[in-house]
């Protein structure tokens with residue numbers, strides 16, 4: 245799904261996309277590899293989940309003992325409060341439980357907790373989950389869920405796309421450790437980017453390329469079917485404030501001269517030099533792997549740089565689009581506007597527009613959103 249489709253999903257309040265077990269495992273095990281005690285003695289809250297069959301609940305319940313977790317709390321959102329209610333059936337597990345309530349199953353959220361070996365089989369796992377109906381519908385904005393947030397040390401989920409910004413605020417206000425899934429463009433939101441720049445939030449371990457596949461509940465909105473399950477691909481990534489090894493890996497780069505000679509990108513190879521922005525003192529670097537390792541000044545790089553960002557190697561100066569005033573990016577001027585439109589381009593730029601632009605020798609160019617960075621050690 246491209247970004248337009250994702251924005252449409254947000255407008256349509258399409259939130260019923262469920263994360264695959266192996267995606268959770270791949271991401272979470274990176275935190276454990278980096279710090280084997282990361283979950284030891286911790287209370288983990290999984291909000292906006294669906295505990296009966298969510299893979300987040302399953303994954304943490306199955307690894308409860310191995311990770312030495314103190315308490316797992318997982319909550320779901322009531323079907324009657326969801327924008328998409330089709331196909332809901334209480335599970336056999338719920339219907340066979342003396343606690344089952346025909347009305348509550350539709351209008352109340354549920355809470356599952358795991359703390360001890362309830363079944364007495366000598367291990368703590370998914371069979372030891374205890375459940376109840378929540379008093380309310382499980383909305384993460386409710387007092388009830390906020391109280392659970394206060395109890396938790398770590399919050400982990402794939403939140404509803406339609407309320408993603410609100411969910412991010414819920415996390416930041418909580419001042420807790422977290423791991424969440426988000427769409428790729430979220431890293432540039434004005435509510436998010438300052439935290440990335442300040443190294444308070446960063447990309448998870450999973451590579452951004454290729455997007456992520458989710459199980460979807462929408463009968464007509466899917467990209468492929470695997471074993472009868474409808475799957476949707478969305479340009480997603482993980483965001484976190486928990487350490488992992490990839491964040492400390494140095495990006496291997498060539499010098500500027502080597503790039504100009506050997507780069508695999510036709511935009512760089514054989515050129516005389518990197519283009520300089522017309523209205524800001526930095527060079528345009530259209531690919532992360534083309535960052536020259538010996539350039540001491542500021543560089544504009546694609547957003548996907550954040551997937552490879554190591555805070556000991558680079559400093560983030562700002563976002564060329566949303567922080568143009570703060571950075572002091574100058575207006576593009578009338579000549580650039582005329583040249584741009586005379587080339588046959590369409591758009592809405594005017595001479596006062598202060599977005600990064602450059603001339604590639606002949607043409608007036610407006611790059612896609614750029615982040616301004618600088619090497620730390622040179």
Ligand SMILES: C[S@@+](CC[C@H](N)C(=O)[O-])C[C@H]1O[C@@H](n2cnc3c(N)ncnc32)[C@H](O)[C@@H]1O
Pocket residue numbers: 259260261262263291292293294298299300320321326382383384385401402403404405407
């Ligand atoms: C993207 S899905 C992810 C579900 C699950 N965490 C997973 O990754 O498999 C988001 C879930 O949040 C639920 N949801 C929507 N609005 C909510 C709200 N205001 N509060 C809590 N959950 C909500 C949706 O019904 C959906 O089950």
